Amino acid sequence: MESAQKPARVRILDAAHDLMLTVGLGRATTKEIAKAAGCSEAALYKYFESKEELFVRVLSERLPRLTPLLSGLTAEPGTGTLEGNLTRIARQAALFYEQSFPIAASLYAEAQLKRRHDDALRKIGAGPHLPIEALDAYLRAEQTAGRVRAGADTFAAASLLLGACAQRAFAYDATPDGERPPVDDFAARLARTLLGGISVAPDDARP
Structure with a gap:
């Protein structure tokens, strides 16, 4: 075989x-x-x-690879456009959560099993909080590079973007057509909306 x-x-x-x-x-x-x-x-x-x-x-090697994308962007802030990078991140995250949610969903049916699983993840330094921290690190790198507004809450921005991507995995099953928003349009809209709150205004970018 x-x-x-x-x-x-x-x-x-x-x-x-x-x-x-x-x-x-x-x-x-x-x-x-x-x-x-x-x-x-x-x-x-x-x-x-x-x-x-x-x-x-399984998450890192069989599903859309979110962590390497975030790590690569964090290592080279200022590369590409901020909107383009956030769109790529949102698209990859949406696909990652779409494919990982059916795998992990059964944990939430048994509180004791979920606690044991979370304890085991802590021991090996893993967990669902890591993508949020990685995106926060990327946004802080862009903040240092001058492309994210100095006063922007990068952790909140990371939580909002990834939270929306995670919600897309299950929130639309009960709609009349039962279809998720198309991933490319969804990612682009998230990126544009997030930029409205964290990007540097033209006047701020002037020397």
């Missing part, structure tokens, strides 16, 4: 992604993931220390 020719780590990630999507993170056990990957549970733990680490790797 083609899947058997893939490296074990790749098979495990593929199986974890499929199971987390179909049965939810809470019910996707390492035993079932290993079975679906065609390996032993002991073999799974050679590559991943816990199911939580496996979950984080």
Whole structure:
């Protein structure tokens, strides 16, 4: 079989992604993931220390890559237009949350499971707060570069943008047509609206 020719780590990630999507993170056990990957549970733990680490790797390697985009932009503030960069971020974030929400949603049905999961994420230095902190860091870098207004609350701006992207993943299922706003238009509108509150006004940019 083609899947058997893939490296074990790749098979495990593929199986974890499929199971987390179909049965939810809470019910996707390492035993079932290993079975679906065609390996032993002991073999799974050679590559991943816990199911939580496996979950984080699925998010970072199988879903739209948000963190590398934010890291790259933060390293080179002033590159491209601020509106263009925020549009890229919003688009990637919207797609990331759209694909990650069905995986993580089952956690919210069991408070005890959610607490255990959050504790495990803290131990490995992961969690859903990190993209907000990364976007905040990017906006602060642009603030230093003079493209974001000096008095702008960059953390609030990051929370607003990513919060809207996360909400898009589930808030529109009950609308008459049950369709999410198209991602490209959605991202562009978010970026333009956010810029109205944080960008440097033309008069402020004059020496």
